[in-house]
Amino acid sequence: RQALDVVVARHDILRTSMHLDGYSQPLQLVHGTAEIPLAVHDIRALSADEQHELALAYAENEQTTEFDLTTAPLVRIAVHIEADDVWRLTFSHIHAITEGWSYHTLLMELLDVYRGLSEGREPTPYEAPSVRFADFIAAEQASLADESDQTFWQRVVRDHAPLAIPKSWGAAVGSHESLRAHAPYSDLEAGLRRLAGEAKTSLKSVLLAAHLKVLGSLTADPAFHTGVVYHGRLEAPGADRVLGMHLNTLPFPAVKGAARTWRELVEEVYRQETEIWSHRRYPLPAIQRAAGGDLLSILFEYLDFHQVDTDTVDASGTQGSTSNEFGLNVIARNGRFSLFSTSSLVSRESLDRLAGMYRLVLEAMAADAGGDARGVLLSEGERGVLLGEWAEGGQVGRPDVVVDRFEAQVAVTPGAVAVVAGDVRLSYAEVEERANQVAHHLIASGAGPDSLVGVCLER
Incomplete structure (x- = not known):
């Protein structure tokens, strides 16, 4: 309790409430004092399995317990004592006041103060950073008023189509199971870092380039x-110690086939990252309002939190529950891509297939920086299908099944795009209409069941 009081007094965001109305504009109010709710549970009598189940259930229950935005603080903390020398610390918080970097910073600061107090020492005097979270808000507002920032993002949205999860990847209607899949790259990291060195950039840019290649x-x-x-943190001494929500998700533009080699692709991605950097504080909601609706359904994030003292904290024992508004989350951290979605948007088979695509791209990038970045990478299974049964002319199902399935799709989504050839796009209804015209012409010409007809058509 004492350690919490010390930390809360240091950081504005831990004494902040949010008011969407009641003032001339929405405001975050910083209060002089606030007390973080603290719950302590002694569960040493439970078995290890029972403790694990309780921790999962506790996190799930906390996620469904809402906060009152108008009452500070917007965080709760619980301690579960699991053994005489082991206890689990649970943070429940609203993403609007914190993010990963702030959360890990707060974790270690709280434990450092606690350790000192428990050993009878007064907390080390706190030297506040030269900037506050309010300065970050001011920087966001300045970006909102900046015409060059507005023009930059309008051009990105105008010249690049929003990429969405293919509708055909979804599972059964009404299914909302949380899904995850992984594409490890720790065994490839030497080659990926070598590629980063040749491109004079970071591992993050290499991983982002791989992500864009897969999505393309x-x-x-x-x-x-x-x-x-x-992240939109200010460039100022001590800004890395300012707690708060400094993140902004932005539409990253990409052009397929512009880079010939993996090195060129990484260089192009880094160039684009650099161009975005000076415009990164322009809020996503403003971009979406100007565009007339939601733009993003897929999120990429690279995480590298090194503040945690692993001699004190068992980071591998972390478990939690969270959500956001994005349909597919792709997180690069600790030597692997982790893909998170729900079965209503992406089936288990599709998510596993997608993870396999990431692995294939990463393998190609690590193997040869000068390799062809424009090729299509297929798994052994997909390659076998293409080069095996399909190449041999094997029949896939009965012909009437294909026709029946197509006509069923016409009935469900007649206006959806069915085929694309160059600039020409035909809907399911248009393809059916053209097919019927050809069929009636053939019938009028004397063709019937089992007739062999040679057909020459434009692509």
Whole structure:
């Protein structure tokens, strides 16, 4: 309790409430004092399995217990004593007041103060940073009023199509199971870092380039954009110690086939990252309002939190529950891509297939920086299908099944795009209409069941 009081007094965001009305504009109010709710549970009598189940259930229950935005603080803390020398610390908080960097900073600061107090020492005098979270808010407002920032994001949205999860990837209607899949790259990291060195950039840019390569294979649009998380922390001494929500997810523009090699692709991604950097504080809601609706359904985030003292904290024992408004979250951290979605948007099979695509791209990038970045990478299973049964002319199902399935899709989504050839796009209804015209012409010409007809058509 004492350690919490010390930390709360240091940080504005831990004494902040949010008011969407009641003032001339929405405001975050910083209070002079606030007390973080603290709950302590002694569960030493439970078995290890029972403690694990309780921790999962506690996190799930906390997620459903809402906060009152108008009452500070917007965080709760619980301690579960699991053994005489082991206790679990649980943070429940609203993402609007914190993010990963702030959370890990707060964790270690709280434990350092606690350790000192428990050993009878007074907390070390706190030297406040030269900037506050309010200065970050001011920087956001300045970006909102900046015409060059507005123009930059309008151009990105205008010239690049929003990339969405293919509708055909979804599972059964009404299914909302949380899904995750992984694509490890720790065994490839030496090659990926070598590629980063040749491109004179960071591992993050290499991983972002791999992400964009994979997503590019999911769309027919030559130029697209997708969500990438940026931080907007101020460039000032001590700004890394300011707690608060400094993140902004932005539409990252990409052009397919512009880079010939993996090195060129990484260099192009880094160049684009650098261009975005000076515009990164322009809030996503403002971009979406100007565009007339939601733009992003896929998010990429690179995480590298090194504040945690692993001699004190068992980071591998972390478990929690969280959510956001993005349909597919792709997180690069600790030597692997982690993909999170729900079965209503992406089936288990599709998510596993997507994870496999990430692995194939990463393997190619690590193997040869000068390799072809424009090729299509297929798994052994998919390659076998293409080069095996399909190449041999094997029949896939009965012909009437294909027709029946197509006509059923026409009935469900007649206006959806069915085929694309160059600039030509035909809906399911248009394809059916043209097919019927050809069929009636053939019938009028004398063709019937089991007739062999040679057909020459434009693509």
